Amino acid sequence: MKALLLIDIQNGFCPGGNLPVAEGDQVVPVANSLIDSGRYDLIVASQDWHPAGHGSFASAHPGKAPFDMGELSGKPQMMWPDHCVQGSSDAEFHPDLKTSAIDHVQQKGQNPAVDSYSAFRDNDQAALTGLADYLRQKGVTELDIGGLATDYCVKFSALDAVEMLPGVKVRFIADASRGITAEGVADAIADMRSSGVEITDSKAVLAG
Numbered sequence: 001m002k003a004l005l006l007i008d009i010q011n012g013f014c015p016g017g018n019l020p021v022a023e024g025d026q027v028v029p030v031a032n033s034l035i036d037s038g039r040y041d042l043i044v045a046s047q048d049w050h051p052a053g054h055g056s057f058a059s060a061h062p063g064k065a066p067f068d069m070g071e072l073s074g075k076p077q078m079m080w081p082d083h084c085v086q087g088s089s090d091a092e093f094h095p096d097l098k099t100s101a102i103d104h105v106q107q108k109g110q111n112p113a114v115d116s117y118s119a120f121r122d123n124d125q126a127a128l129t130g131l132a133d134y135l136r137q138k139g140v141t142e143l144d145i146g147g148l149a150t151d152y153c154v155k156f157s158a159l160d161a162v163e164m165l166p167g168v169k170v171r172f173i174a175d176a177s178r179g180i181t182a183e184g185v186a187d188a189i190a191d192m193r194s195s196g197v198e199i200t201d202s203k204a205v206l207a208g
Contacts, residue, residue: 057079
């Protein structure tokens with residue numbers, strides 16, 4: 001059972017969004033080609049889905065600016081611009097993404113007191129989203145991951161997939177992803193590789 005997990009391919013993380021990743025929209029045609037390939041039994045997408053005033057927003061902390069380091073629930077927290085607020089156009093999937101093919105949408109980041117990079121659980125690892133159970137119930141044996149952003153939500157989702165889905169082959173599709181900084185992407189790839197995630201690209205996937 002082969003599954004494709006698309007991480008946060010939303011307007012907010014694409015050019016013109018509230019927290020844009022450079023070239024973020026360029027992952028869309030790659031994701032669509034993977035969707036259209038027919039090689040996946042299951043297509044899953046995660047969706048950042050923050051309530052207004054989420055604690056990770058700089059606007060919720062007087063004196064803080066976006067990309068400052070701050071604190072949330074007693075732990076260090078990057079302060080982000082307001083983004084992907086529930087029900088806003090910023091939170092919608094990119095309009096060119098073939099959402100009709102998505103079998104399951106996993107929303108995340110709904111607790112205002114904790115951020116949630118991973119599609120599998122909150123950053124404090126106390127609350128699960130239910131995605132791991134869903135994939136286990138479907139009998140997934142191979143999981144390919146791509147999306148936005150490599151150095152945050154994609155990386156933490158891949159690392160959690162390895163930890164929470166023992167026995168499942170996890171691959172990171174590099175060209176189906178974009179990151180916030182080059183250094184962050186390099187570090188993320190190193191972290192994923194050392195944790196057992198296979199690093200590949202869509203050409204190799206489609207050829208296989």
